[in-house]
Amino acid sequence: xxxxxxxxxxxxxLLPEVKGATINPQTLTLNTGTVGNFNLTLxxxxxxxxxxxxxxxxxxxxxxxxxxSISVSFYPIKTGTYNIKxxxxxxxxxxxxxxxxxxxxxxxxxxxIAGKTIKFDIRDSTYRRVRNxxxxxxxxxxxxxxxxxxxxxxxxxxxxIPETEKGTLMVExxxxxxxxxxxxxxxxxxxTISISVPSTVKLGDEFYIYFFDPTxxxxxxxxxxxxxPNGEAFNGKTNENGILYDESLTKIYGRDIKPTQVxxxxxxxxxxxxxxxxxxxxxxxxxCPFECCIxxxxxVEKACNSGYSCQEHKCIEIVKPKLELNCTKPTLGxxxxxxxxxxxxxxxxxxxxxxxxxGKETTITFTDGxxxxxxxxxxxxxxxxxxxxxxxxxxxxxxxxxxxxxxxxVFLIVVVFIIIIVIIVLKIRKKGGRGGFxxxxxxxxxxxxxxxxxEK
Numbered sequence: 001x002x003x004x005x006x007x008x009x010x011x012x013x014l015l016p017e018v019k020g021a022t023i024n025p026q027t028l029t030l031n032t033g034t035v036g037n038f039n040l041t042l043x044x045x046x047x048x049x050x051x052x053x054x055x056x057x058x059x060x061x062x063x064x065x066x067x068x069s070i071s072v073s074f075y076p077i078k079t080g081t082y083n084i085k086x087x088x089x090x091x092x093x094x095x096x097x098x099x100x101x102x103x104x105x106x107x108x109x110x111x112x113i114a115g116k117t118i119k120f121d122i123r124d125s126t127y128r129r130v131r132n133x134x135x136x137x138x139x140x141x142x143x144x145x146x147x148x149x150x151x152x153x154x155x156x157x158x159x160x161i162p163e164t165e166k167g168t169l170m171v172e173x174x175x176x177x178x179x180x181x182x183x184x185x186x187x188x189x190x191x192t193i194s195i196s197v198p199s200t201v202k203l204g205d206e207f208y209i210y211f212f213d214p215t216x217x218x219x220x221x222x223x224x225x226x227x228x229p230n231g232e233a234f235n236g237k238t239n240e241n242g243i244l245y246d247e248s249l250t251k252i253y254g255r256d257i258k259p260t261q262v263x264x265x266x267x268x269x270x271x272x273x274x275x276x277x278x279x280x281x282x283x284x285x286x287x288c289p290f291e292c293c294i295x296x297x298x299x300v301e302k303a304c305n306s307g308y309s310c311q312e313h314k315c316i317e318i319v320k321p322k323l324e325l326n327c328t329k330p331t332l333g334x335x336x337x338x339x340x341x342x343x344x345x346x347x348x349x350x351x352x353x354x355x356x357x358x359g360k361e362t363t364i365t366f367t368d369g370x371x372x373x374x375x376x377x378x379x380x381x382x383x384x385x386x387x388x389x390x391x392x393x394x395x396x397x398x399x400x401x402x403x404x405x406x407x408x409x410v411f412l413i414v415v416v417f418i419i420i421i422v423i424i425v426l427k428i429r430k431k432g433g434r435g436g437f438x439x440x441x442x443x444x445x446x447x448x449x450x451x452x453x454x455e456k
Contacts, residue, residue: 021045021087029094030076035128038084038091040070047087053080058131058154060084075131102178103130106171113190115163115272122155122173122181129155135175143167161187163272190273191216197281203262203298204286207254209244211269218242222271226253229263259283262297291315323347323390325383330375330399338383340369342390353385357399375399 022041030036036057046065051057059074064086076082076095084091101124110118120137122130131154139148139159143166150159152173161169166187173181196210211222218241226234226244236246236253244253251257259265262285268278288302290313295301304315327338340347346369353364353371358379364371366385373383383395 021047021089023084023086023089023091026090027092027094029096031096034076036074036076036093038072040064040072040086040089042067042070045087047089050083050085052083052085054082057082057084077131077133101125101128101130101132103135103173103175103181106173106181106183108171108183108185111190111273112161112185112187113273114161114165114187116190117158117160118185119158120150120152120156120171120173122152122175130175131155132175135173138172138174140170140172141165141167142170189275190271193219193222193269193271193274193277195267195269195277195279197267197279200282200284201254201259202286203283204258206258208252209254209267211238211242211244211271213274219271219274222269224270225268227266227268228259229261229265288313320389320391323385323387323393325353325385325393325395327373327383327395330373330381330397332375332378332399332401335372335374338364338366338371338373338395340366340385340387340393347387347390349387351385351387353383355381355383357381 020043024039024041028036028038042064044067047063049060049062049064051060057074057076060072061070064070076093079095082093082095084093103122104125105123105127107121107123108118109121110116112118122135124130133153135152135155137150137152137157137159139150140146144164146162146165148159148162150157169185169187171183171185173183191213192215194212194214196212198207201207209224209226211219211224213219218238220238220240220242222238222242222244224236224238224244226236228234234246234253234257236244237249238244239249245251246253246257262283264280264282266278266280268276270276285300286298288296288299290299290302292304292310292313292315293299293302294310304310307318308315309318310316321342324341325338326341327336330336340349340351348369349366350368351366353366355362355364355373357375358377358381364373364383364385375381378399378401380398381396385393387393
């Protein structure tokens with residue numbers, strides 16, 4: 001008995017190992033769209049799939065190995081005669097007819113969010129996947145009007161929703177010789193972007209812009225744009241902490257890169273699947289740290305006291321040249337001509353002066369540094385004139401009566417008349433000294449005046 005066992009063992013070791021593959025059945029006749037089944041038996045074999053003339057099938061394994069029986073299901077696409085071969089086992093398949101399975105169920109997997117990828121799964125009435133080389137999915141946006149097409153020959157395909165889409169997407173599965181299968185996708189935002197930024201920022205101060213979702217926290221990779229008052233744009237994105245950086249994520253906006261202008265800034269933010277948002281903040285001037293600040297972009301106005309000017313942030317006393325009014329002597333009923341002077345030089349400027357005569361004020365206009373002033377009544381007057389850059393000029397005085405002008409012939413007649421009178425008086429006095437007469441007035445007794453002439 002032992003000798004028999006040893007002989008069997010020796011034969012087992014010496015005989016070559018038996019290998020092979022068989023397919024059952026060896027022929028199949030199918031219609032397109034139907035399922036084909038066969039059993040593949042391996043005996044310690046490793047086989048690769050070979051299909052001729054062309055592999056118009058779905059479901060065939062490309063590689064098998066080992067020992068045992070495998071049940072294989074496959075789906076023919078086109079009519080024709082094909083040979084399926086694994087090692088030395090061959091199955092002849094005859095695909096006849098043109099039977100098509102039509103879509104009945106459409107499953108959509110994934111988040112219905114713009115920018116996200118969704119998956120379509122098309123099934124027939126028996127819930128088998130519909131495979132057809134001409135199957136496509138037509139998608140149209142009811143909000144934007146954009147249309148898209150996705151090839152879905154294997155009954156399963158993926159599509160990334162464009163970031164710009166919103167609202168409702170109408171989906172239509174199109175398979176030749178079948179009624180279209182219609183569905184829709186309601187897009188929704190992934191969440192809400194909130195922007196944290198101070199409402200006002202002093203020019204030069206440090207600050208941060210922070211982006212977050214109220215329900216999820218800091219938002220990474222938000223693309224943001226900051227528009228300055230003059231229209232200049234800063235483009236950046238957020239880091240993992242939601243802080244706004246430049247596009248290279250090396251410099252922080254508000255700390256390393258600061259606004260350079262005073263005014264209102266707009267912040268715009270976008271993130272895949274989120275609705276776009278914007279927010280504003282204002283950059284204001286800083287309080288002046290010097291004695292004075294005039295017309296400076298970064299500092300609040302701070303003026304000097306009257307009589308001083310701001311020079312290089314210091315208040316310097318203003319030394320004004322003296323203003324003079326040179327006027328002819330004012331006479332009642334006539335005009336006085338006045339000229340503006342400074343250090344003896346005429347000033348060809350236009351200015352307004354104030355004439356105060358007996359409490360009445362009149363405006364006097366100087367053109368090219370000259371003016372005529374009328375005086376219509378007697379009295380004291382004050383003429384005041386202010387001109388920017390000069391000390392005020394003040395002239396005071398009284399209005400004189402006009403001089404009476406006598407014609408020469410009248411003057412001569414008066415002189416002659418006076419001479420005649422003098423001569424007559426002298427003659428009378430001379431004659432009276434030789435015993436003439438004298439005139440004496442006496443008081444009358446009854447209140448009347450009588451002339452008494454006595455001869456001497």
